[in-house]
Amino acid sequence: MRKFLKIVEDHKASLGIRFLNNLIDLFILIILNLIITMISDILYALTDIEYFYFYGNSAIWWQFLIGNINCFIYYFSMENFLNGRTVGKYITGTKVISTNATKPTTQQIIYRNLARLVPFDGLSFFGVNGWHDSWTDTRVINIKNYESEKQAKSEIDGLGKKEIA
Structure with missing residues (x-):
């Protein structure tokens, strides 16, 4: 069982910010998928490999499957390699952290x-936390507010300690 820190819960991003991130x-x-589709069409024209045709011109179930794979790759690579942030989170000043205030x-x-x-x-965000936050013990937080409170607590904890010159 993970530890849930109050500072993390206090600085969760609002529902509006989460919606804007989304x-x-x-x-x-959508832009990435359009680019990949155009590249696939060009590659199909050059090589006649059926996969490239199916990428942009196939049944809805295939497009749904490929769309979910692209979505997984996008979110995983962004959140894992860019310190819990996607393009939307960079723009809104938020990031993903664990409920114990560590990097996920x-x-x-x-x-x-x-x-x-x-x-x-x-739709799970109409509850307290979304499923992908609750099931993984992660939260999306407002970085600026979180960091300023963390620094203030650190300064308070440092009061009365001797400084070594």
């Missing part, structure tokens, strides 16, 4: 992104 990242995913593990990020594939995960 819209920005969705826009980025790779396993947490994998599970977090697998939970995004669950139908109606986006």
Whole structure:
């Protein structure tokens, strides 16, 4: 069982900011998918390999599968290699951290992104936390407010201690 720190819970990003993160990242995913589709069409024209044809011109179930794979790769690579941040989180000044105020593990990020594939995960935010946050013990926080409170607590803890010159 993970430790839940009050400072993390106090600085969770609002529902509006989370929605804005989602819209920005969705826009980025659409752009990336359009680019990949154009590249696939060009590669199909050059090579006649059927995979490239199916990428942009296939049934809805295939596009759904490929879309989910692209979504998983995008969120996993961004959150895992860019310190818990996606393009949307950079723009809104938020990031993902564990409930114990540490950087999320790779396993947490994998599970977090697998939970995004669950139908109606986006609607789960009308509760206290979204499923992909609750199931993985992670939170999206406002970095500026979190860091300023963390520094203030550190300064208070340092009062009365001798400084070594």
